[in-house]
Amino acid sequence: MWKWLYKLGSPKWFYTMTGQYMPWLVGLTVILLGVGLVWGLAFTPPDYQMGENYRIAYIHVPSASIAMGCYYMMACMAAAFLIWRIKMADMVAKACAPVGMTFTAAALFTGSVWGIPTWGTWWIWDARLTSTLIMLFLFIGVMALRSAYDSAQSGAKASAVLTLVGVVNVPIIKYSVEWWNTLHQGASNLSLSNTAANPPEVWVPAFFVGFGLLGFFLIAIILRTRNEILIRERRTDWVSDILGDARGEN
Amino acid sequence: MSIVIATLRRELLIAFRSPGDMINPLMFFVIAVTLFPLGVGSDKAFLSEIASGVIWVTALLAVMLSMDSLFRSDYEDGSLEQLLLSPQPIYFIILAKVAGHWLISGLPLVILAPVLASMLALPQQSLLPLLAGLMLGTPILTLLGAIGMALTVGLSRSGLLLAVLILPLYIPVLVFGTGLVDSAQGGMGISGLLALLGAMLVLAVCLAPLAIVAALRISVN
Numbered sequence: 016m017w018k019w020l021y022k023l024g025s026p027k028w029f030y031t032m033t034g035q036y037m038p039w040l041v042g043l044t045v046i047l048l049g050v051g052l053v054w055g056l057a058f059t060p061p062d063y064q065m066g067e068n069y070r071i072a073y074i075h076v077p078s079a080s081i082a083m084g085c086y087y088m089m090a091c092m093a094a095a096f097l098i099w100r101i102k103m104a105d106m107v108a109k110a111c112a113p114v115g116m117t118f119t120a121a122a123l124f125t126g127s128v129w130g131i132p133t134w135g136t137w138w139i140w141d142a143r144l145t146s147t148l149i150m151l152f153l154f155i156g157v158m159a160l161r162s163a164y165d166s167a168q169s170g171a172k173a174s175a176v177l178t179l180v181g182v183v184n185v186p187i188i189k190y191s192v193e194w195w196n197t198l199h200q201g202a203s204n205l206s207l208s209n210t211a212a213n214p215p216e217v218w219v220p221a222f223f224v225g226f227g228l229l230g231f232f233l234i235a236i237i238l239r240t241r242n243e244i245l246i247r248e249r250r251t252d253w254v255s256d257i258l259g260d261a262r263g264e265n
Numbered sequence: 266m267s268i269v270i271a272t273l274r275r276e277l278l279i280a281f282r283s284p285g286d287m288i289n290p291l292m293f294f295v296i297a298v299t300l301f302p303l304g305v306g307s308d309k310a311f312l313s314e315i316a317s318g319v320i321w322v323t324a325l326l327a328v329m330l331s332m333d334s335l336f337r338s339d340y341e342d343g344s345l346e347q348l349l350l351s352p353q354p355i356y357f358i359i360l361a362k363v364a365g366h367w368l369i370s371g372l373p374l375v376i377l378a379p380v381l382a383s384m385l386a387l388p389q390q391s392l393l394p395l396l397a398g399l400m401l402g403t404p405i406l407t408l409l410g411a412i413g414m415a416l417t418v419g420l421s422r423s424g425l426l427l428a429v430l431i432l433p434l435y436i437p438v439l440v441f442g443t444g445l446v447d448s449a450q451g452g453m454g455i456s457g458l459l460a461l462l463g464a465m466l467v468l469a470v471c472l473a474p475l476a477i478v479a480a481l482r483i484s485v486n
Contacts, residue, residue, distance in 0.1 A: 097479070152433040159429050163420050172483045173416045177430060180412055180476050184434050187465070191437040 024101045026244045027253050033237045040237075044230030051223025059217050071129045077225040079122035079147065081232050083185075085115035086150060089157070090182035093175035103240075105171045106247070108178065109161065110239035114232065116154035123147055142193045149188050153181045268353040269361040276365025279338075287369045290331035294374055297323040298381045309386045316385035317395055317446035324374050324399060325406055325435050329428060331370040332410040335362065336418045336481070345418075346485050349478075359474045359481075363411050364404075371403035387446075394449035394459075398442040401462040408473035409434050415480035437465065 022028045055073040092108035095101050126144065127137040138144065157174045164170030248254045280287050301319045302312060339345040348358055378399055382392055413431035417423035445458045 149433050149436055152429070156430045156433060159426055160416060163417070163423075163426055166486075169419070169483050169486060173480065176412075176476055176480050176483065177416060180409075180434065183468075183472065184437065187437045188433075191440040 024103050026103055026106070026248050027251075029103055030241055030244050033241060037234070037237065040230060040234060044227055044234060046227075047223050047230060048227030051220045051225075051227050055220035055224055059220060068129060068132050071125050073221055073224045074228075075122060075125040075129060076221065077228040078118050078125065080225070081228060082115055082118035082122055082147070082150065085111050085118060085232070086153070086185060087182065089115060090178050093178040097172065097175050097179070102247075105175070106240050106243040107236065108175065109171070109243060110236045112154055112158045112161070112174075114235045114239065116151060116158070118232065119147060119151045119154060123151065142189075146185075146189045150185065153185075157181070269357050272358050272361035273365045273368075276362055277369065280334075280365070280369040286331075286334040287373070290327045290370050291373050291377060293330055294323055294327040294377065295381065297326065298385070302385070313386040313388055316382060316387035317391060318443050319385060320378055320381055320387075320395065321399075321402075321439055321442050324378070324403065325432075325439060327374055328371060328403060328406040329410055329431055329435070331366075332407075332414040332427065332431075333424070334370075335366045335411055336414050340418045340484070345481065349481060349485055355478050356474050359411075359477050360470070363408055363474070363477070366411070367404050367407040371407050374403060375399045388450060391446050391449050394445045394455050397455075397459060398445040398462060401459070401466050402438045402442045405438050405462075405466050405469045406435060408469040408477075409438075412473055412476045412480060415477045415484060417484075418481070419484035419486070438462070441465070 051073070056070050059070075061067050061069075089108050089111035092104040092111065095104035096108060123144070126147075130139070131137045157178055160177050161170040161174040164173060245254055245258070249258075298319060301315070305311065305315070336345060339348070348362075349355060351358070375396060378396060379392060382395060387395065410427075410431055413427050413434075414423075416430065417427050420426065441458055441462050445455050445462070448458060449455050
């Protein structure tokens with residue numbers, strides 16, 4: 016276990032390891048997303064109240080969960096970087112910010128598109144929407160702080176501190192805005208026996224899309240991290256060896 | 266304990282010798298509140314409805330704009346570095362510094378708030394909840410602002426960046442502070458919300474100095 020963790024902290028090991036598993040991850044993601052999207056968007060029955068509108072939830076719900084998970088992942092990486100000075104953790108944290116921001120924006124956008132026909136408004140100052148918007152601001156703040164520093168090392172540490180301050184605030188933000196009257200529905204009861212509003216043929220494809228998007232999220236994080244590794248380790252021998260082939264041909 | 270008193274004295278002394286740093290946020294508070302009746306119209310019923318929100322938002326912005334004087338000059342003349350190097354417990358030094366800053370920038374806002382509240386026709390029974398909320402809330406704002414200021418003090422142009430970093434973190438205080446006034450106006454009890462604000466203050470006092478110290482060490486480097 017510890018040896019594995021130790022290895023994970025090595026940029027070279029991370030680079031070669033992810034390079035090996037990447038085709039599998041991409042293949043799995045394509046299959047999951049393909050099956051889930053085709054099944055969910057084309058073959059599930061329309062909802063008796065919302066008609067075809069509800070299908071956007073196949074994208075909306077996983078995006079929102081992944082965005083929130085991404086913030087916590089970024090916070091764990093920030094803590095690992097500040098406490099143990101693991102360079103890899105900072106590279107992953109750096110990759111998390113823009114990807115998390117995009118997923119948050121996607122959740123907000125799909126929610127708005129769904130809201131126009133269903134709620135009659137694309138935006139409302141509701142607890143869920145507001146706290147998601149604040150999370151978007153937190154992601155933007157972390158990125159802005161990192162890029163404001165000239166020294167990459169200081170920028171990394173400063174944005175890690177801000178990420179951790181933000182993570183204390185995320186639950187507070189969530190519960191503080193829940194004091195308002197809320198329009199957004201809670202999580203649905205998903206079980207095979209619950210056939211009333213959400214029959215399994217509606218939510219089983221959602222699982223495919225959800226895990227597919229999770230795979231897509233991981234691919235995005237890994238690709239960004241791999242680029243970051245190449246940039247930061249460009250003076251090392253092993254990177255020259257990898258890039259040497261590409262350079263040598265020119 | 267003596268270091269706390271010494272730091273506090275130093276902060277207050279510096280503030281009274283350059284009163285501009287102290288007065289400008291207050292003037293901003295008064296002028297910004299004055300803009301609202303001019304902008305949205307002077308209808309009394311409407312003003313009394315938005316009064317607490319206007320006062321809270323402008324107080325929040327005033328606290329944020331006052332943060333610059335907390336670390337900037339100390340950073341520029343090197344005394345911040347000396348503070349971080351001193352053998353005294355840095356946690357208490359920073360806490361005393363922030364407390365001193367609140368005394369000269371946060372407390373005057375609370376004292377000035379009743380005048381502005383009556384100008385905005387805030388109902389009488391809402392005044393006390395507003396003041397209690399500001400009394401507990403402005404120290405939290407100062408502590409959170411100090412984190413943002415500590416993170417950006419090393420950067421040359423940090424004004425707008427500070428706003429981007431800090432304003433999202435201010436939202437819970439704003440929600441509870443204005444919620445306090447709303448529930449008083451609605452005739453409900455305020456002790457629950459007051460207790461929550463108090464709990465947030467305790468949490469901020471305990472944890473914020475740690476983040477401020479970590480951030481200052483990065484900025485001073």
